[in-house]
Amino acid sequence: MHESDDEMTRVLAIDTSTDMLACAVGSVRAGKPMGDGAVDVLAAGDHRCRRRANVELVGTVDTTLTQAGVGVDDLDAILVGRGPGSFTGVRIGISTAKGLATGANLPLYGVSTLDATAWTAWHAGVRGRLGVAADAMRGEVYPALYELTDAGVARLFERERVLKAADAVATWRALPFSSDLLLTGDGLVRYGALFEEAGLMGRALDQDLWWPNGQGLISAFAAAGGAAAAGIGNGDPAAVLPVYTRLSDAEENERRRLGLAGDAHVAPTGVADELAGRHLQLRPLAASDAEAAAALDAVCFNEGAHTSWTPEMFLSELSEGLTAPRAWWVAHDDGELIGIAGGMVIDADVQILDVAVSPEHRRRGIARKLLAHVSYDAQMLGCTSASLEVEAGNDAAIGLYEDLGFSRAGCRRDYYGPGSDAVVMTAPLPLSLPVDASSPEPTAAAARDWPAPAQAKSERAEIERRRLVLAIESSCDETAVAIIDADGALLANQVSTQIDFHARFGGVVPEIASRKHVEVIVGVVEAALEEASEALGLTGGTLSPRELAAVGVTQGPGLVGALVVGVAFAKGLAFAAGRPLVCVNHLEGHLFANLLADPDLKPPFIFTLVSGGHTMLVHVRAWGDYRVLGETLDDAVGEAFDKVAKALGSGYPGGPIISRLAEEGNPEAIDFPRAMMHSHDYRFSLSGLKTAVVTYIEQETAAGRTIHLPDLAASFEAAVFDVQFKKAWDALRETGAESYCLGGGVAANPHLRELLTRKLGRRGVHVVLPPQGACTDNAAMIAEVARRKFDRGEVSGFDIDADPNMTL
Template sequence: MKLDELRTLVVAVDTSTDMLACAVAWWTPEVFLDDTPSRACVEVLSSRDHACRRRANVELIETIDAALADAGMTRGDVGGYLVGRGPGSFTGVRIGISTAKGLACGANVPLMGASTLDACAWSAWQAGTRGRLAVAADAMRGEIYPALYDLDDEGPHRLFERERVVKAAAVAEEWAARVDAASLQLTGDGLVRHGALFEHMGLMEHALPRELWWPSGAGLLSAAASPEGLAAAGSTDPAAVLPVYTRLSDAEENERRRLGLSESPNAMLTGVAEELAGRHLQFRPMASADAEAMAELERVSFEGAGHAPWSATAFLSELDPDAAAARSWWVAHDDGELIGFAGGMVVDRDVEILDVAVAASHRRSGIARKLLAHVSYDAQVLGCTTSSLEVEDGNEAALSLYAELGYEAVGRRRSYYGAGRDAIVMHASLPLVLPLDPASPEPTAASARDWPLTVPQRSASELDLIARRQPVLAIESSCDETAVAVIDAEGNLLANQVSTQIDFHARFGGVVPEIASRKHVEVIVGVVDAALEEAGRSLGLGEGPLMPSELAAVGVTQGPGLVGALVVGVAFAKGFAYAADKPLICVNHLEGHLYANKLTTPDLEPPFIFTLVSGGHTMLVHVRAWGDYEVLGETLDDAVGEAFDKVAKALGLGYPGGPVISRLAETGNPRAIEFPRALNSRGDYRFSLSGLKTAVALYIEQETAAGRTIHLPDLAASFEAAVFDVQYKKAKGALRETGAREYCIGGGVAANPHLRRMMIEKLGRQGIRVTVPPQHACTDNAAMIAVVAGEKYRRGEFASLDVDADPNMTL
């Protein structure tokens, strides 16, 4: 660990297993080469290792605090953190790493990661074990993470290159067949679940004592301090510390099957793509139905290019599952119209880009980049490390694009496109240099800078300004967007940053929880950094970002939402708040959608009626006072946003469905198709959309069977009308029954212009003041969480650091 001082207080934690490992130690580098230590001496001051099944997020911070107290230290004395990166329990690894990232960011100190398997081996070494050691760490699903080490007087030495996951039975057979099987010493928490299996294979004779089967804090410290550990750690920037994954998410495993692969590679990165797309475009794998449109776009794009365009038959042949080389083809479409495509063929760990085309009306908008991003991502999954292509000499736009992506000219093919028209051969290493959506911060922005950050020297007037403004930082990670905002005491939004995953999930037709969680872990540091930078600019500070120590409090979405996604935000926020010594504020995501209306109407006050329409919730609420909510009715099945997504998927319009259906409905006739309005009787405030969804699917099936072309604008407009008519009628009834004279709306579907316009016009004619949140505050965002957090800060409603995510939290 590169440290300014020769001796630094380090806190080590690991939550990858049922053992919560925690130790506090002095860390002293021994040898410096190029100002980098090659080994470190560790002096353990205290240890709080203890069994902690499924309670790591509840107990971790208090365990760290107790270990520091045992050592006679405080959080302010800590000069660095160390975390076990796994492999292990997916949730456990994320809790440890997210908390550690928050701790390091909040204290502005280095963070280092180390292998949990190495920690197990070092724990055994510290107990006096020498010789050949086999670690069998539990991976669930009947699998283990196997690892072999040689333990001599210097320490454990790996006999494997990278972590992997294997069926326990296969590992038992493999180890039993070894020539040294009789002397093989076993350890690891996988022996708890699979001990009988290893016993049957005659391998448990030299198993270590049960208390050594789990990693320890001291073992983690020794693993990180070894030359191998220091070499593997790399950067001490919190943004660069990521979990050790040995398998892809299930959704990505299905992608591999689509690409003709049967097994996952042994080493995975985060399993998420970096490319981001605007919501108006959809990207998906090519299907046979695209061939004709692709051939037409090819003909128009390359007319007069000097070579024969691809035919529909040629494109269809690219989908042949028996092709000798693997292929990846992606298409881009807008409102059902194919506007671009790209494809490549894998040849000996290189993906050769075969064809790229974008409609003239959509060029210079980043579509080709995003298509190539998808193709190159598939290629990496297929094991490729490079990419190659040919482009006509003189095509400056294409040459410039490919150069920006990392391609370099490596050769020339004379007259490749006809007499005197040469092709430039270009080559790039994977991953490509991919630009991001400008609305999103660079996910790993911090890794491009020195860490820790330089602490700004504030003037007295700047310090006074910060104290008066009382900035509160808020984190939102309930679903598929990592968002961070900063708000001041007067309700001014100082920063609002969002890193969206929407285009990546679009390839699967909806949010994949496991991928969402992985992406949150990957980008959260960068988004927090971007928000603090923006807040510093908004406050007019002369130097550097707003620092964690300058915040008044830290807020975070506690629930409801996807548990794996929520855990990341909550764990990071707790570590961040603890290290910065700031109060923690927990926010209900649903209440955030309600409060988003105060961004538009600051004087909004109860009583009023509120409709929440999002991808996961549909409810009608009587807001009697802030914090006093009566839920009048909820959906019995699908939420409104969910129904939009399912209808769009049935029509092949991509994900998310709301924006594309809204655009189609602009030119459609809402009375063209009579779809049902469920639970539409007076006084019934419940919602049901499954019947409507089924009616739409039946209509599509009947029209297709009859050979009639479906007029998408009419279908979209009629579907919207069926949904929104019910929303209006129930809101009108609730206003009449309660006597409230104000109405507001929230959630992703609240961004729909037709719903907003209808509610404002129809209810406005009845003397009801209608408030709608800003468009950017309808979908999941941290601005709305910051508004609630700011209110709670002023009321002194703080949370303890033993809180956990609550995926089922209600309003």
């Protein structure tokens, strides 16, 4: 808050939920009526911007700040429209805003884009009942009704929703005040004919008012009470999320699994048991778990007043015809059930019914992960809050729940029996999630103070000398952040994986991947800054984004919705922190991951990329000088592994499952085809091999013969890897290169690593393999590329966009 006027909040407001890029800088004065100077707009950069929001947003912010005569340091807060609107557009605005707030250490607040549209009309002098029909694509609109008076704008609805445009028209046409209803919203552009046929378009506002503007955003913020309003949030950027009213197709199917439609039975899904021996796995509760779940509950609650659940009680949670939807998850390790958590949905609240983790597996973050999955299901079911009861003396459990964002809401005397009280706790959704699959620490506490208090550091000279580069990777299903110094020393490497969320669908769901990136990116960046601070031995506080030398980010290739989040956040972070932006090719990152194993590696060499989305053979003539010798004509290697694992009914991801099975198999047991092994070029094809494996499974099953899965897995691997070796050796001989490197998720396969090292090494080839932890998507490899590009002065402008089809 500015010292000159402690009642004034100066904000930068942005929204890209619609085709209007809304941007304004203004001041909000607390306690002032909306018509009496509550909002003062200093400058606005609103303009129509179809499909170019990520290109134009930061530049528009820069221009608007300049026109307002202020800099980032003069702001008190960032404000962003949360939608509903275009999924990609909403994420661009929120991700950029999160980057701006994190880079400048400013609080971030979110408001409804529909509210902003209504306030835009209010400032134009519109009064009366107003219907906002925002475009939701797919023949749908986001309908919202408001009452506009001289005092301001009032909602006539509780929460945002989506309706078929025809249904919205019919609903509004039946209103007793339909003849007086004013209309606005960009949905009128696409569906205006429907409203016209119903006789509603006669009172439509001028088309210029169909979109929100920056003034409307700031007014919605001010009317809600500004920064002091509990409904707006506490300013933590991690807590600001898009307003979603529609699920992805995969989530709609999951919704049916949860019992909202069709068969309510919960069947096992997700990662197969073959992976359980490697690390902790989570999956939905099944009927076969009832006995083990009851036994675990009895062990956990044999002391105290809590009554443990019986097998029949768990089975009843899975029965059909339940009036309230349920969400139950279990954790298991090496076939043993070690944790359970579940809840029941009542209205918009998920009531946590039970949480139990075996004593010998506690303090590993298992309860947090289980509750994260339960709360995710609850959000899919429309919940906005969670509640639970815990024994008053259970300090460990109370502490866990407080870390997840729960706060004490009351006490129930003698709830567990005479003298045994229950503490009632509630929390807003989403809960605070773990940083990654193995960390028990949450990314961000929902109720923490923001902005973080500034702390002076005495190590500034050392920080400047190290020229730290922070890099962000979000090309697929993992949000990763790393920090590297000028000498190539890795100071931080954080990864938040989504694998448990995608496993239930049998593969990566792009829409879910993008949403999860938005949820966790602030927490992962903060975790990386904290890790780097510890590595540097800082004594005066946590490393600040403004103490970085540059910000790097994966620009492509990858899933466009996932890339957009990382690119938008990185641009906001770099701009607010006043640091240059460096864009990195994800494929080049996999190549540079080999430097993490051998910093002295120098071209020329042959490089094979084997991942879920790419298979290619590359002649690296010099750093930055690459000749792609050949690529796959169809399936990538990782994709083929996933498809074969799916054909076996073994779950997702396929690579580790096949690898584990193959450890005990005979690679010569089944003679699968080696496609294009003798094609005399460097192209690959795996669709025929995949078909051969599926055909073999079908024939053996039809004949009533038991398939020996280890032999099948080992034989499949051999067919894939023999071709990889043959092509690599041919390329080495043709080019005269004496070194060979590997990269991509499949590069972690121990059998491929052993085969290439043994066969190529025997032929005098210097083989370099990236560390297994750097094979899958990670930011360490992106940081290495960004560091080198930054040293060469190869920085990007803030008008760059994600490039999902980027080539090497």
